[in-house]
Amino acid sequence: MSRLPRVPHTHSDGSLEDMQPAEPVTLVIFGASGDLTQRLLLPGVATLLEVEPFRQVDLIGVDREDMGQEWAELVRSRFEAEEVPAETTERVVAAARFEQVDLLEGTQLADFVAGLPESAVLYFALPPAVTQAAIERLRGVELPKGTRLALEKPFGDGVESAEELNRLLLSLVPENQIYRVDHFLGAAMLLNFIGMRFSNRILEKVWNAEDIEKVEITYDEDLALEGRAGYYDKAGALKDMLQSHLLQVLAIVAMEPPARVDADELRDLKAHVLNSTYLWGDDPAASSRRARYTAGTLGEREIPDYTAEEGVDPARNTETLAQLTLEVRTDRWSGVPWVLRSGKGLGEKAKEVRIFFRDVRHLPVGLEGEQGPDVLVVALKPGPVELHLTMNATDPTRIETKVLETTVGDPAMLPYGEVLGGILDGNPLLTVRGDTAVQSWRIIEQVMEVWSAGEVPMEEYPAGSAGPEGWGVDAVALTGGR
Ligand SMILES: O=C1O[C@H](COP(=O)(O)O)[C@@H](O)[C@H](O)[C@H]1O
Numbered sequence: 163m164s165r166l167p168r169v170p171h172t173h174s175d176g177s178l179e180d181m182q183p184a185e186p187v188t189l190v191i192f193g194a195s196g197d198l199t200q201r202l203l204l205p206g207v208a209t210l211l212e213v214e215p216f217r218q219v220d221l222i223g224v225d226r227e228d229m230g231q232e233w234a235e236l237v238r239s240r241f242e243a244e245e246v247p248a249e250t251t252e253r254v255v256a257a258a259r260f261e262q263v264d265l266l267e268g269t270q271l272a273d274f275v276a277g278l279p280e281s282a283v284l285y286f287a288l289p290p291a292v293t294q295a296a297i298e299r300l301r302g303v304e305l306p307k308g309t310r311l312a313l314e315k316p317f318g319d320g321v322e323s324a325e326e327l328n329r330l331l332l333s334l335v336p337e338n339q340i341y342r343v344d345h346f347l348g349a350a351m352l353l354n355f356i357g358m359r360f361s362n363r364i365l366e367k368v369w370n371a372e373d374i375e376k377v378e379i380t381y382d383e384d385l386a387l388e389g390r391a392g393y394y395d396k397a398g399a400l401k402d403m404l405q406s407h408l409l410q411v412l413a414i415v416a417m418e419p420p421a422r423v424d425a426d427e428l429r430d431l432k433a434h435v436l437n438s439t440y441l442w443g444d445d446p447a448a449s450s451r452r453a454r455y456t457a458g459t460l461g462e463r464e465i466p467d468y469t470a471e472e473g474v475d476p477a478r479n480t481e482t483l484a485q486l487t488l489e490v491r492t493d494r495w496s497g498v499p500w501v502l503r504s505g506k507g508l509g510e511k512a513k514e515v516r517i518f519f520r521d522v523r524h525l526p527v528g529l530e531g532e533q534g535p536d537v538l539v540v541a542l543k544p545g546p547v548e549l550h551l552t553m554n555a556t557d558p559t560r561i562e563t564k565v566l567e568t569t570v571g572d573p574a575m576l577p578y579g580e581v582l583g584g585i586l587d588g589n590p591l592l593t594v595r596g597d598t599a600v601q602s603w604r605i606i607e608q609v610m611e612v613w614s615a616g617e618v619p620m621e622e623y624p625a626g627s628a629g630p631e632g633w634g635v636d637a638v639a640l641t642g643g644r
Pocket residue numbers: 345383385402
């Protein structure tokens with residue numbers, strides 16, 4: 163497997179930083195016993211250190227319950243599962259320590275933070291309400307110099323709360339020490355896509371409304387709730403996937419050409435896209451659809467009706483599948499529908515960006531058969547980026563559809579490892595800036611309102627099926643746009 167390089171910072175004079183081995187960093191994980199830590203964070207750290215063993219990371223696990231030696235054992239087991247060489251594993255395990263702290267009790271958090279070294283990363287792997295309450299307790303606490311804060315989604319639950327959370331965070335540390343984590347920005351996804359698009363004149367010249375008819379960004383999962391009701395039943399597909407990950411993907415696909423690959427440049431360009439993104443026809447009801455899975459079979463597994471899943475409160479009326487049609491109102495994109503869709507419990511995984519090109523203006527007389535659209539498909543998944551380009555060819559005058567396929571890159575790290583690598587280096591490139599988090603809520607907020615008011619029906623689909631009938635861009639009422 164090839165090694166994914168650390169992404170250098172660009173100095174203000176345009177020069178790139180020297181890529182020296184990283185400084186030792188203390189990474190504090192609040193929520194050490196939690197699902198996120200076990201399933202995603204520690205495996206991410208493990209793959210980061212497997213690829214970049216020169217890093218020195220002191221892992222401090224923090225939890226309300228005493229984990230004692232269990233923390234070091236948990237770290238060891240996750241490193242072993244990722245096949246990190248024993249020497250690196252032993253070094254990290256030897257440096258790992260656990261602290262029992264109740265973040266919301268008295269001055270425990272303040273006392274703990276005061277004893278940390280400079281530039282420690284405080285990673286809040288906690289439910290949003292606990293993260294918010296803990297951060298409020300840091301108000302007025304003198305944080306060691308350079309302390310960095312890493313937060314999981316959801317970042318707030320609407321424009322107002324996201325703005326409020328931004329203000330709170332900025333009262334503690336500057337924006338470049340705040341990392342809003344979105345693992346879809348793992349370098350392989352972000353950088354390979356940007357590399358492909360901007361290093362090929364053949365693509366960049368047709369990347370606009372003149373040549374592109376529609377774009378679909380889909381993340382259909384064959385997983386169901388998988389015991390995550392505590393979080394998911396309050397979020398639902400719209401907030402869990404579209405507000406965060408898929409809008410970030412849209413921002414990357416639609417962005418203007420960057421002059422350089424660095425955090426400020428790319429984050430400015432993503433902000434430009436999201437500031438220009440609106441619901442199709444400014445109609446929250448017509449531009450959105452929602453559905454929920456009923457009992458069905460996923461592979462070998464019998465899946466109950468979503469409302470009968472453990473921990474689900476049917477009164478919340480949570481959707482497990484959401485679709486939005488958006489318009490990016492810029493000179494490049496006006497008039498092109500962007501359909502974002504994500505759901506759980508679906509029979510087939512479809513995790514991709516699908517870009518449909520317009521038909522040629524004139525098909526030479528004498529060619530026979532149906533001309534299909536050229537479609538570029540970029541897979542959205544960890545591992546090498548897969549590209550498929552569907553094109554028309556003829557044999558000799560009969561039109562046939564052909565698919566060109568290739569893969570790009572071979573990242574050795576899990577997306578969480580890539581994002582964490584940036585955070586440990588103090589490079590915010592692969593995280594979300596405060597203003598774009600707010601814009602992402604602005605884009606969906608009216609949809610949340612009409613859904614709460616019951617103006618959009620909750621459709622149903624059996625788990626394991628392809629979803630409700632008639633979804634997709636062709637089913638969207640595309641009269642309008644702006
Ligand atoms: O953040 C989340 O992402 C996952 C999908 O990402 P993957 O990399 O695990 O495929 C999604 O299942 C989960 O509900 C969501 O919270």
